Amino acid sequence: MKKAIIILTIVALIAPMALFAQGSKEASGPITIKFWTHEDVNRNPLELQYIAEFEAANPNVKVEYTTQASGKMADIVQTAFAANQGPTIFNLPISDEYAYIVNGRVAPVDAKAAGYADYQAIKSAYVDGTLDSVTVDGKIYGLPLELTNWAILLNKGIFRDAGLDPNKDYPKTWEDMVAVSEKIIQRDGDIITRRGFDFRYGYYLEWLVPMVEQLGGKLISDDGKTAIVGDDAWLKVLTFMQQWGPNGKNLGSSTYTAARKLFNKNNGDIAMALTGYYQTARISEENPEFYASGDLMVIPFPQFKDAVKEVANCYYGHFYMVNAQASKAEQEAAWKLIGYLLSHGDEYLDKAALPQPTKKLFESPEYKAKPYTDVFSADMEKAHIMYYSENSAEMQKLLKSAVESVMLSGVSPEKALATLKASAQELIDEN
Amino acid sequence: MKKTTYRGIEKKQARWGVAFVVPSVLFFCLFSFYPIINAMFTSLFDKRILSLAAPKFLGLGNYIYIFKSASFWNSMRATLVFTLGTFIPLLVFSLMFATFIYNICGRRSRGFFQIAYYTPAVLSSVVAAAIWLLILAPPGLGNQVLNWLCRTPGVDRKWLANGTMLQFSTMLVYFWKYIGYFVILFITGLATIPPTIYEAATIDGSSKWQSFWRITVPLLKPTILLVSVMAMLQCLKTFSTQYLFTQSGGAAQDPINVITLNIYETGIRNQRIGRASAMSIVLFVIMLVLTFAQFKISKSDDVDY
Structure with a gap:
């Protein structure tokens, strides 16, 4: 009996390892592409239409297109990759x-499969610098679905x-x-x-960092060795946030x-929201009357009155990538x-x-000629790409904690900054 | 000479017992025992969730790091505050409500109260937290009802915007969700006490209050122990309320950054699965020690009838 129990326990312990272990796959026969992307009421139908066309032209390829809430995507994709069950495209x-x-x-990127002669052709096709964040050791690892910056939508x-x-x-200014x-x-x-x-809470790398930069501060020093540079700038921004809050x-x-969720409704809840150009298409879809009313206006990202540098909201890219x-x-099919x-x-x-x-x-x-693109384009000229590194999520969390502590928990800006x-x-020393 | 083996009926029955137990043992091994062993092993390495490279062996490095980390000790504080603030009221009020339902109500109204108390337990924690987020938002029902009752129009109680109120709000959600479940457990326990004992006590002149303290509480001890262990473990493992409040409700994380939320942030968002495993092993040990202590304390003065 004891022997049986021991054998059973060993089998039970080894079985999961066999179940969850998985190396790289070699497919044969029809190809299935698992395509995971975030929900976008305007983009998703468009992509489904292109996928149908692609499948018709490539009968050996089947695409499983799955959408998830954008806030959940990072966790879902990462968990799948951790179990070696990541999607083909995300x-x-x-x-x-x-x-x-x-x-x-x-x-x-497989340049030929993607329709380019080589990497140089890809680089030439895109605006200078837009592929820098996905280029490592001369190789390009993603192609941009969008390059987005945020400005202020005004009712x-x-x-x-x-x-x-x-x-x-x-x-025009934060004081205004x-x-x-x-x-x-x-x-x-x-x-x-x-x-x-109201601000777009939770996305501090995107808008809080440029506010600090306007006053001469930095998230990371140019040599990458010091974090949170320029105490006065950080203190002023944290004090501004403390004063903004309850x-x-x-x-x-x-x-x-x-704010951006309420803004589309135009029901008198909020006059301005910080968001991207994509929001205009969502308003047009969700509330066509408001979109057509002429009451929608886009203004640039404000600057501090005593700003030492004009910096607009950071831009970020969503890149399509393929599972290695x-x-x-x-x-190749992906x-x-x-x-x-x-x-x-x-x-x-x-x-979209x-x-x-x-x-x-x-x-x-x-x-x-598209309405509002002039404001977004002008702001993008004054912006830089948001901070990205292996520890971006942790850095975002640290900024979140600092802002929340001054706005909601009654912590002084000096203590929050320390x-x-x-x-x-x-964090940067560890990496 | 052939040796004759005699198998008794007990051994035959035991075989069936093993057959019935095997599926649950397998299930336990797959979903509980294996992850625990795996977490213990992983906690000794600097393992990043996305890395395909062999993780660096740290020995007790992750444990040393977390015990020096202010964030970890804040999580221990948040977990302790939440557990004490929820587990004790849960235990006391579920016993009170169960006694009230069992002794005062008739069969019909007893059924009604049981269903009424138990209904929130049927909801998923995420749904419960989402409902309470609507109630506790500044323009939500929480402020409106309290302001109407207290005749204090326009006062924002800052359910989610003040550290102390935020901790109270998470306790409130948990209390609301689980009280019914523990009430049902107590009612089941109360039903096992023979009514003859109460009858004898009444004849001897015992008041209801005396009967409660001298008969009900001592004889309900196994159920009290069960409920206290279950409630405490549930509270130590709390996650979804805090997760929803911080992710969807915009609440500050530090006041309610319970250890499970810290494990999630460290392992999933920050990708440091080795460090998160060390935290989960510490939580496991805390739960084990507290459960053991509760059993020890309760055994010291067992009552029987």
Whole structure:
């Protein structure tokens, strides 16, 4: 009996290892591509249509297209990769994707399969610098689905309702933003019922870092050895956030519904939201009346009055990448599909408001003639790509903790900065 | 000469017993024992979740790191505060409600109360947290109802925006969700106490209060132990409420960064699965020690009838 139990235990312990172990695959016969991407009400139908066309032209390829909420994508993809069950094609923001490149989890672009002669042809097709974040040791590991920066979407109707002229009174500086928000905001006692503007909480690498940079601070020093450079700049931004929150001027907080979600509804809840060009297509889809009303306006990312440098919101890329553990045949088919999808850059722009940073598109009169692209393009000139590294997620979390502690937990900006400095330094020292 | 072996009926029955137990043993090995052993092994390495390279052996390096980490000790504090703040009220109020339902109500109303208390336990933790997020948001029902009751219009209780209130809010959700489950366990325990004991006590002049303390509580000890161990383990493992509050509710993470949430952040978001495994082993040891201590304490004054 004891023997039986021992054998049974050993089998039970070894079985999972056999079940979960998996090396790289070599496919034969029909090819199945698992394609995981985030939900986008405008882009997903478009891609399904291209996939159907691709499958018709390549009958040996079957594409399983799966969409997930964008906030969940990073966890889902990573968990799948950890179990060696990652999708063949996926996309994430570059801050999440970079770890896949440095850990050898994604395959370099197969230039020929993607429709290019070689890497030089790919580089020539895209706006200078846009592939830098996915280029390691001369190899390109992803092709951009979109290159996005955020500006401020403004609802003119709410401005007028608050007695403001949106064309003259829109906020140019962060100090203006506070003053304008104080004029627009409506409260029932302490509870806000209408906000002027609110930040995009949780995405601090994208908008908090440029605010600090406007004042001369930096996230990481140029030599990459020191974290959180320029105490005065960081202190001013943390104090600004403290004053913005419920324990200061009570102009907004992360505990209210996300500004960009309310903005589309145009139901008098919020006048301004920080978001990308893609939001215009979502408004057009979700609330065509508002889109057509002429009350939608886009303004540049504000600067501090005493800014020493003009810096706009960081831009980020979503790159399509291919799993290095997929078979060669699957990788080739995957790059062929990606090449086919991205060859429709004009339609991604038209139907989903997703600008792919090809020279052809960015320099086209059609792109320049699109409403609001002028503001986003001008801001992009003043911006740089967001911080990306293997530890981006940890850095994002440290910034989140610092902002939350001053806004919500009553921690002084000085103490929050000291904690942030120590943790961020430890993080970059560890890597 | 051939040796005759005699197999008794007990041994034959035992074979069937083994056959019935094997599936659950296999299940336990696959989904509990193997992950524990794996986590113990992984905790000794600097393993990154995406890395295909052989992880570097650190020995107890991950344990030394976490015991020096302010974030880990904050998580221990958050877990302890949450466990004490939830487990004790859960135990006390579930016993109170169970006694109330069992003794005061008729059969019909007893069924009604049982269903009413138990309903939240049927909901998934994620759904429960999502419902409470709507209630506790600044313009939500929580502020509205309290302001109406207290005649304090426009006051924001900062359920999610103040560290202390945030901790209380997570306790409230957990209490609401699990109280019914433990009430049912206590009612089952109460049903096992022979009514003749109460009858004899009543004849001897015992009041209800005296009967509760001298009969109900001592004879309910096995159930109290079961409920206290289960409630404590549940509280130590709390995750989804804190996760939803911080991810979807915009609440600050530090006040409610319980150890399971820290394990998730470290292992999944920060990709340091070795360090996260060390944390999970520490949590496992804490749970083991506390459970053992509870059993030891309860054995010291066993009551029988």
